Amino acid sequence: MHHGRGTGASGELSGLRQEFYRCLPRRADALFELTDAILCADGPVRSVAELSLAGEHRRGHGSGYAALARGRVDASRLRTALTAVSLPRAADGRLVLAVDVTCWLRPEAHTCPQRILCHTYGRGKDQHMMVPGWPYSVVVALEAGRGSWTAPLDAVRLAPGDVAADVTARQIRDVVGRLTAAGHWKPGDPEILLVADAGYDGPRLAHVLADLPVTVLVRMRSDRVLRRPVPPQPPGTMGRPRRHGGEFAFGDPNTWGTPDITIETTTRLYGPALIRAWDRLHPRLTHRIAWASHDGALPILDGTVIRLEVECLPSGAIPKPVWLWHSRTGLDQHEVDIAWQAFLRRFDIEHTFRMLKQTLGWTTPKLRSPEAADRWTWLLITACTQLRLARDLTEDLRRPWEKPRPLQRLSPARVRRGFRNLRPQLACPARVPKPSRPGPGRPAGTPNHQPATRHDVHTVTSTNTQKPKHREKTQSSDPRPRRTG
Known part of the structure; x- marks a missing residue:
């Protein structure tokens, strides 16, 4: 056949x-x-x-x-078995991993333990809602070119009290260890590229995974403010040396300066694209959130900022520019070109989630x-x-109505x-079932005297209990505060 x-x-x-x-x-x-x-x-x-x-x-x-x-x-x-099989690679031969969280929503399952409030979008009209469910952190390997195929490698359910950033770091460390043991990465090969969306702290991931052959590429919010390197200190200057240079505000073009790399190209799906990159930019870290328990001086995590601007989306809408942070410095034009194209391939993980939920019935049982x-x-x-x-x-x-492919x-x-x-x-090792008959079950008309235990919904962090801070009416027209951390 x-x-x-x-x-x-x-x-x-x-x-x-x-x-x-x-x-x-x-x-x-x-x-x-x-x-x-x-x-x-x-x-x-x-x-x-x-x-x-x-x-x-x-x-x-x-x-x-x-x-x-x-x-x-x-x-x-x-x-280990899923990692040992052949895996897809990018155009330059490197492994590209994508990580994201998808939720199995269980809003009415009051007898299910370990449910967490999961952030969802689109269940109401343009509304963000918190719905109880089981969130899963999924890692997949991406392939080059447009398509809906990925190679799922790992899935970890976030339990109550887990910090998503710590779970992701451990998960990536385990996946890279299995890839190395399976021979998919050897010394001398290009570094594994990890691509994530704006919900992940890219500099934090790069710092935690610094001992692995992993390069981190994440999208950043458009209100972020990074810092440039410290300029040379003039001779005879007194006082403590500066740790951070001038600001690079994503929302203020006057702070950008001349980009180190500029690429103009035409994409098949998005039309003309303009890519600009600025080298050696880092966030100003503070001893809070993920860095609260850090001992000593906070590190300076330099990277490359890439701004991707396209003309239109397939739907015809005008898209907003995308800001990316690459954990490596000194990138050339070819490496910048690979980075922004790899980020566009990150959206293939959404096809995998749709396949799991809509076709294979992941959330059906x-x-x-x-x-x-x-x-x-x-x-x-x-x-x-x-x-x-x-x-x-x-x-x-x-x-009959589908096109040949x-x-x-x-x-x-x-x-x-x-x-x-x-x-x-193919090999089918399952054995033939033995004849059996079902058990008697609970007699008809007998009530259940042992109802299932009902469980409360957990919150991921304690920040959900804080009261929202209402701004004064006189400040309602002010722009959104800048994120410098």
């Missing part, structure tokens, strides 16, 4: 499936077939019980929820325990990895359509 193409990819995919089965110490057969049902079901996943109707799922409709509730996934071993939610999350991440490895092996079963341009959803035809050629 496939005329021998992709033999190596088929062996790699079968090897991953066998290792995935070995990562399931308890209820392995039910969990493995539940993952296959996710990959082979017709249309989006609407219910865990309905997955039992797929031919690849040979067990009863209650086995799925039972396996998620009482099964077990060796997450540490599975992380009404699971009570967060441990069961973690198991379901790892099943879907493994399913995404299998789809990526099957890109060269499946046929394009396109709908080459195999490398197929979306994850279109690759999933052909996975059912590919599955018989």
